[in-house]
């Protein structure tokens with residue numbers, strides 16, 4: 001079924017993590033996006049889960065856009081096989097481009113960089129700079145601590161309870177794709193701010 005989500009930015013680890021389930025999920029995510037005809041936008045590296053999601057999408061015939069800052073081309077082993085690759089001047093312009101090009105965001109397991117990307121996209125939504133779907137795609141309970149941190153901020157009075165509605169926490173890649181299909185049928189097209197405001 002056609003979807004109004006033509007592209008999804010996937011934020012995930014530059015390492016594989018300690019549980020094989022993380023890699024399996026990243027590969028499944030790449031394949032599932034390709035099979036759904038959805039372009040994968042990701043950080044452009046060929047390391048860890050980032051490389052795994054890109055390779056799986058490409059092997060399944062999907063379109064993959066990588067966005068990598070110049071200074072990380074070596075450290076994150078810039079992926080030379082993607083459909084298109086953008087090299088940016090900075091981390092910030094990388095995030096801006098990924099944000100602008102994506103219709104929705106999947107947060108898969110990762111470390112500090114993944115947290116940063118998640119919280120930035122979440123806080124931009126809190127500031128009403130966009131209303132694109134943000135899905136924490138849980139694997140082996142990885143997302144629970146992230147959600148608990150936000151719940152704690154709400155409980156302590158540092159975030160409004162409405163913050164809980166800025167993102168969704170789903171169990172696994174199939175649930176994420178199913179939710180995206182549902183949103184494609186039921187939700188309004190995304191609104192985004194002038195990039196100059198970011």
Ligand SMILES: Nc1ncnc2c1ncn2[C@@H]1O[C@H](COP(=O)(O)O)[C@@H](O)[C@H]1O
Nearest residue numbers: 012013014015043110111112113114116
């Ligand atoms: N401060 C950061 N802002 C945006 N992206 C970042 C930052 N630090 C690292 N990253 C990128 O995030 C992914 C995943 O990193 P993990 O630490 O492995 O989760 C990677 O592409 C980093 O370059």
